[in-house]
Amino acid sequence: MSGVLYVYAITDSLAQPRGTGLGEAPLQRIESRPLAGIASEHAVPPELDEKVLWEHEQVVENLMSMGAILPLRFGSSVEHAEALIAMLAERREEFLAALERVRGAVEISVRAEVSVAPTEAPPPRPQSGTAYLLRRAEEERRERDAAELVHQPLAALARGCVPPASTHDRRQFKAAYLVEESGVEAFGNRVGELNTDLEGVRISSTGPWPPYSFVAGGST
Amino acid sequence: MSEQREQMQRRSEEAARRRDRDRDAWRKRNEASRERQERGVSRALRDRDVSLLDLVDRLLDGGVVIHGDITLAVADVDLIYVGLRALIASVETIERDVGISLSAKGPALKASAL
Amino acid sequence: MSARRQTRPARHSKLLAGDPDFAPLGDELERLDGALRRRVNADRENLEKGLAQLVLTLIELLRQLMERQALRRIEGGSLTPDEIERLGETFMLLEERMNELKEAFEIEDEDLNLDLGPLGRLI
Numbered sequence: 001m002s003g004v005l006y007v008y009a010i011t012d013s014l015a016q017p018r019g020t021g022l023g024e025a026p027l028q029r030i031e032s033r034p035l036a037g038i039a040s041e042h043a044v045p046p047e048l049d050e051k052v053l054w055e056h057e058q059v060v061e062n063l064m065s066m067g068a069i070l071p072l073r074f075g076s077s078v079e080h081a082e083a084l085i086a087m088l089a090e091r092r093e094e095f096l097a098a099l100e101r102v103r104g105a106v107e108i109s110v111r112a113e114v115s116v117a118p119t120e121a122p123p124p125r126p127q128s129g130t131a132y133l134l135r136r137a138e139e140e141r142r143e144r145d146a147a148e149l150v151h152q153p154l155a156a157l158a159r160g161c162v163p164p165a166s167t168h169d170r171r172q173f174k175a176a177y178l179v180e181e182s183g184v185e186a187f188g189n190r191v192g193e194l195n196t197d198l199e200g201v202r203i204s205s206t207g208p209w210p211p212y213s214f215v216a217g218g219s220t
Numbered sequence: 221m222s223e224q225r226e227q228m229q230r231r232s233e234e235a236a237r238r239r240d241r242d243r244d245a246w247r248k249r250n251e252a253s254r255e256r257q258e259r260g261v262s263r264a265l266r267d268r269d270v271s272l273l274d275l276v277d278r279l280l281d282g283g284v285v286i287h288g289d290i291t292l293a294v295a296d297v298d299l300i301y302v303g304l305r306a307l308i309a310s311v312e313t314i315e316r317d318v319g320i321s322l323s324a325k326g327p328a329l330k331a332s333a334l
Numbered sequence: 335m336s337a338r339r340q341t342r343p344a345r346h347s348k349l350l351a352g353d354p355d356f357a358p359l360g361d362e363l364e365r366l367d368g369a370l371r372r373r374v375n376a377d378r379e380n381l382e383k384g385l386a387q388l389v390l391t392l393i394e395l396l397r398q399l400m401e402r403q404a405l406r407r408i409e410g411g412s413l414t415p416d417e418i419e420r421l422g423e424t425f426m427l428l429e430e431r432m433n434e435l436k437e438a439f440e441i442e443d444e445d446l447n448l449d450l451g452p453l454g455r456l457i
Contacts, residue, residue, distance in 0.1 A: 007286065010284060050272065053275055053276065053279055054275065054346050056279060057275060057279065070283075070284050071278075071282075071283045071284070072283045072284045072285075072286065073279065073280065073281075073282065073283035073284065073285050073286075074279035074280055074283070075280075076283075076284070076285070076286050078286065084286075087286055095284075098284075107278075108350060109274040109277070109278075110352075111270065111274075111354075127228075127232040127235070127426070128419060128422065128423075129418070129419045129420065129421060129422020129423035129424070129425070129426060130415065130418050130419045130422050131422070132235075132422045132425065132426055133404065133405065133408060133418060133421060133422040133425065134408075136401065136405060136425075137405045137408060137409065140402070140405055174277075184350070187350075187351075188350045188351035189351065191350065191351040191352045192351045192352060195351070195352045195353055202352075202353050202355070203351075203352040203353065204270055204349065204351070204352035204353055204354040205349075205350045205351050205352050206270060206271050206274045206348040206349055206350055207348060207350045208350070209274070209278055209348070210278075212278035212279070212282030212283045213278065213282045215282070215283060215284045216284070228423075230430075231426050231427065231429075231430045232426065234429070234430050234433055235426060235429055235430070238429070238433065267347035267348075267349040267354055268346055268347055269354065270349065270354040271346055271347050271348040271349060272346065274348065275346075275348070
């Protein structure tokens with residue numbers, strides 16, 4: 001076999017994958033019991049552009065109907081099935097645990113713009129180092145508090161999350177939440193409520209996505 | 221000693237100028253966003269924008285990684301940048317998860333180091 | 335996934351809820367657009383400026399990280415007033431040095447966030 005095996009996801013489901021791969025290539029299961037990789041063969045790996053990204057996403061979303069899956073990063077490919085089988089065997093426990101974590105759940109992305117207005121007039125000069133740091137501390141605190149008002153209510157509705165990292169200038173909030181499939185509508189409603197109720201905060205959320213952000217480690 | 225004071229004064233004046241610029245930039249961004257809304261940029265377009273960003277975040281930054289790196293398909297992107305992004309992500313993770321213990325002990329910043 | 339949004343006017347919308355119009359998002363999108371459409375900077379001049387940008391962005395990133403660490407230690411109460419004063423002065427000095435470098439390379443604040451194309455921004 002020449003070319004590459006382009007891999008979309010790992011699963012512990014026994015079902016046949018639905019749909020086709022990129023460029024309508026047939027999907028195949030690469031078995032490494034109890035796991036399997038879902039892949040398609042290609043002469044050359046795909047080139048990166050917007051269209052192929054959406055196409056890839058569609059393939060992975062179709063695979064969600066198999067049951068719990070771990071989506072792979074875009075562009076993941078191996079030369080031979082043996083390499084994939086070996087990897088699945090080597091990281092078996094890791095993948096089984098991850099599948100348990102995401103079973104029956106989807107990922108929702110949340111972005112927010114927190115408009116904490118810049119502070120008042122510049123401080124008297126010369127400014128001491130202490131004053132500078134204390135002012136920075138105050139700014140940080142206000143930003144963090146505002147972010148918590150968005151994050152906490154949403155985390156409460158989620159099985160797990162990748163919390164927002166602290167940001168500096170940008171005042172941008174970005175987080176991912178692992179939500180039960182049955183809870184997606186309620187989650188969306190809550191986002192809408194927070195968007196309306198919270199002052200100086202604009203929130204948007206996209207999803208449901210396959211659980212890209214929850215394939216490794218643990219997060220709550 | 222007065223030379224030091226002069227220096228400090230210059231420094232804080234510079235810092236103040238910077239902050240003014242930041243404030244202006246912040247105001248400009250808000251104006252731009254308001255303008256977009258007034259111009260009636262279609263909601264469909266905005267949906268697509270944020271959807272694309274979130275898609276890219278997930279497909280290129282998330283998911284299971286095999287062979288410890290993005291292989292083959294992302295030929296356009298300099299691998300140095302890939303490594304940098306991973307570095308930043310791990311620093312953010314350290315900050316988030318281990319931040320407290322990092323601050324317990326550690327080298328203090330020395331003014332002379334700069 | 336049960337909730338497929340096939341009936342939406344936009345071909346690729348995954349919006350679930352909320353308002354997707356952010357000012358900062360506009361910048362991110364512009365950069366991503368450029369990267370995905372493969373507008374490649376082949377100029378040598380851009381390359382050199384790009385290197386300066388890379389270095390300064392890294393310094394800026396480290397500065398932010400260190401500043402956050404300092405703030406955390408201040409909140410934790412583990413620093414003496416002297417140490418706080420010295421740290422603050424150091425950060426201000428660093429800010430001034432950064433400004434000097436930015437001016438020397440004619441780099442604006444907005445440039446100081448390295449665009450990694452499809453991988454997003456560094457900071």
